């Protein structure tokens with residue numbers, strides 16, 4: 001049986017979990033960093049500027065924010081390919097959600113406008129299995145009353161929660 005997606009796992013939480021489960025826990029519990037944090041602001045500007053003309057951002061169930069919807073393709077825009085695997089999994093989660101919750105089968109494409117890179121993504125049976133097991137793994141971690149312990153990583157230096165974890 002597939003785990004329910006009714007829990008509040010959105011695209012941001014799914015992406016963050018691949019990088020740091022503690023950060024994902026913060027988002028899941030609606031603890032958001034300051035909107036004026038420099039890196040977030042930069043990310044938002046890249047996001048808003050790069051695909052302005054082609055942009056058709058769509059929210060699905062208040063959980064997924066799909067950057068571009070075109071024909072049978074959805075796109076996710078990232079400011080850099082630094083966390084490419086997390087971005088791939090986030091997009092795969094979108095494809096999975098649309099398939100299982102909406103009966104829609106799409107292909108995905110990752111766009112890294114600053115680096116002029118694109119990568120197409122299909123929801124293969126293997127990838128679908130991976131998303132199923134990730135959701136199973138994430139739900140108890142996210143719904144726990146306490147966050148996962150602090151774990152130092154190279155990502156901490158640029159994380160918007162660094163003051164919470166290390167301040």
Ligand code: SF4
Pocket residue numbers: 020022023150151152153155156159160161162163165166
């Ligand atoms: S500062 Fe480090 S441990 Fe804390 S949420 Fe960010 S990445 Fe995770």
